[in-house]
Amino acid sequence: MADRDSPGGMQGGSPSGGAPVGGVGVTACSAMLYVDSVKAMAESVGISNLQDDAAKDLAEDVTYRLKCIIQDAAKFMELGRRIKLNVHDIDHALKVRNIEPLYGLGGPEALPFRFASGGGREIHFIEDKELELSEVVNAPIPKVPQDVCLRAHWLAIEGVQPSIPENPPPQSKDQQRSDSIDPTNKNSKGTKGKGLGPFTPTVGKPLKFKTSEQVFVKQLATHELSVEQQLYYKEITEACVGSDEIRRSEALQSLSNDPGLYEMLPRLCTFIAEGVRVNVVHYNLALLIYLMRMVKSLLDNQTLYLEKYLHEIIPSIVTCIVSKQLCLRPDQDNHWALRDFASRLMAQVCKNYTTSTNNIQTRMTKLFGSALNNEKAPLASVYGAIAGLGELGNEVVKVFIVPMISEIGVRVEFCLDGVGHSQADKTSAQKIKALVVKLACPILKSARKSPDVLEEYKSEFGYFAASLHVGVVALRNQDQKAAVVSPSVRPPTQPIGAGPSKGL
Numbered sequence: 403m404a405d406r407d408s409p410g411g412m413q414g415g416s417p418s419g420g421a422p423v424g425g426v427g428v429t430a431c432s433a434m435l436y437v438d439s440v441k442a443m444a445e446s447v448g449i450s451n452l453q454d455d456a457a458k459d460l461a462e463d464v465t466y467r468l469k470c471i472i473q474d475a476a477k478f479m480e481l482g483r484r485i486k487l488n489v490h491d492i493d494h495a496l497k498v499r500n501i502e503p504l505y506g507l508g509g510p511e512a513l514p515f516r517f518a519s520g521g522g523r524e525i526h527f528i529e530d531k532e533l534e535l536s537e538v539v540n541a542p543i544p545k546v547p548q549d550v551c552l553r554a555h556w557l558a559i560e561g562v563q564p565s566i567p568e569n570p571p572p573q574s575k576d577q578q579r580s581d582s583i584d585p586t587n588k589n590s591k592g593t594k595g596k597g598l599g600p601f602t603p604t605v606g607k608p609l610k611f612k613t614s615e616q617v618f619v620k621q622l623a624t625h626e627l628s629v630e631q632q633l634y635y636k637e638i639t640e641a642c643v644g645s646d647e648i649r650r651s652e653a654l655q656s657l658s659n660d661p662g663l664y665e666m667l668p669r670l671c672t673f674i675a676e677g678v679r680v681n682v683v684h685y686n687l688a689l690l691i692y693l694m695r696m697v698k699s700l701l702d703n704q705t706l707y708l709e710k711y712l713h714e715i716i717p718s719i720v721t722c723i724v725s726k727q728l729c730l731r732p733d734q735d736n737h738w739a740l741r742d743f744a745s746r747l748m749a750q751v752c753k754n755y756t757t758s759t760n761n762i763q764t765r766m767t768k769l770f771g772s773a774l775n776n777e778k779a780p781l782a783s784v785y786g787a788i789a790g791l792g793e794l795g796n797e798v799v800k801v802f803i804v805p806m807i808s809e810i811g812v813r814v815e816f817c818l819d820g821v822g823h824s825q826a827d828k829t830s831a832q833k834i835k836a837l838v839v840k841l842a843c844p845i846l847k848s849a850r851k852s853p854d855v856l857e858e859y860k861s862e863f864g865y866f867a868a869s870l871h872v873g874v875v876a877l878r879n880q881d882q883k884a885a886v887v888s889p890s891v892r893p894p895t896q897p898i899g900a901g902p903s904k905g906l
Contacts, residue, residue, distance in 0.1 A: 635669060
């Protein structure tokens with residue numbers, strides 16, 4: 403669409419040239435702006451009776467100027483080593499000719515042009531969607547954008563990069579993962595170039611004996627913390643288990659976002675493990691909840707890899723799930739929330755750190771299954787085992803909980819209908835019943851075919867039959883209502899080109 407121009411590219415010949423553009427590699431072709439298009443543009447601005455000669459002259463002039471602009475834009479495209487012309491090339495071409503560029507027309511995708519014909523004319527146009535004024539008025543007001551501000555932080559202090567969120571972490575998550583899998587990698591990096599292999603000890607002195615055998619005594623690795631890190635550790639632990647909820651929230655936020663916690667991670671995990679071990683004996687429910695919130699923050703930190711410290715984290719979480727007693731007043735205090743929260747943490751650990759080597763999820767499933775099958779286990783521990791299995795997925799529920807419903811129902815019925823049981827045990831039985839119905843109903847709805855006969859439920863599930871039957875029937879009714887309502891609320895479809903679509 404360009405003509406043969408002068409070497410400067412500022413003037414052109416006739417609008418219907420046929421020679422290639424010099425230096426650009428774009429083949430010129432004869433293209434003219436239709437007279438009908440010029441008339442349509444004139445009508446859009448209020449000029450109704452435009453003469454054919456005037457429209458023809460305008461079409462030739464506009465065609466010539468468009469070709470000049472496109473030729474200049476093609477030059478910018480060629481200088482940019484690109485094969486696709488974009489909006490910025492057109493803007494640069496307009497600026498070269500001292501024409502104000504068109505603003506607000508940039509976009510990641512090309513605008514689709516629609517074709518329309520009628521009255522002897524054929525035009526291409528961009529479809530403008532019609533907006534309902536009521537929808538625009540009732541739309542939620544967007545949030546006010548924050549003011550732009552500058553924030554200063556230390557890149558390095560005396561040659562040492564501080565561990566703050568603005569700086570990269572001192573050790574990436576991939577490096578932590580490789581060190582946890584093969585600890586010799588860390589030593590092999592330091593001995594590279596010294597002629598020592600990865601299996602050569604780097605710490606300690608060889609002890610020579612009468613024989614030719616040499617024994618290397620490896621010293622214990624020490625994790626020294628700077629004064630600032632020791633102060634941070636002291637403040638963060640006191641805030642997490644203190645009585646100030648505002649400080650606790652800030653400390654937990656720091657644990658979940660701070661990238662410089664790798665060196666303090668062994669101490670933090672030991673603090674959590676010792677805290678759970680002590681407070682579960684003293685039945686301190688509040689501190690156990692605070693410690694589990696610390697575990698949640700560490701698991702949410704994207705810069706930490708906790709596999710080396712799972713031997714301290716997992717026993718602490720399991721203790722809060724299946725412990726016999728977690729508080730002084732089990733019939734009044736809500737220790738069920740702690741068991742549910744710890745079960746979700748265990749599911750998160752299994753999801754993020756289970757491998758074919760450690761088999762964490764398999765081992766946890768067996769642990770909870772053994773607690774569920776133990777007839778001497780207290781009902782609170784049974785509730786924790788059911789909650790832990792329920793968080794591991796529907797397949798675990800189908801394999802471990804559904805076949806045990808009848809046996810669990812016998813214990814629950816004996817506790818609720820029998821005599822001589824404490825109020826705490828009755829509360830545990832009620833919680834177990836509600837949890838089993840919640841977990842088993844979706845599984846039974848998908849595994850059993852309709853209709854649901856109550857007698858079949860009684861013969862298979864015993865004490866829980868009535869509750870499970872009601873729950874499954876309710877879920878089936880909800881699905882039927884959703885299937886009936888969904889076609890009526892579905893927006894009507896409109897064929898392409900039938901007309902402008904309304905709405906946002």
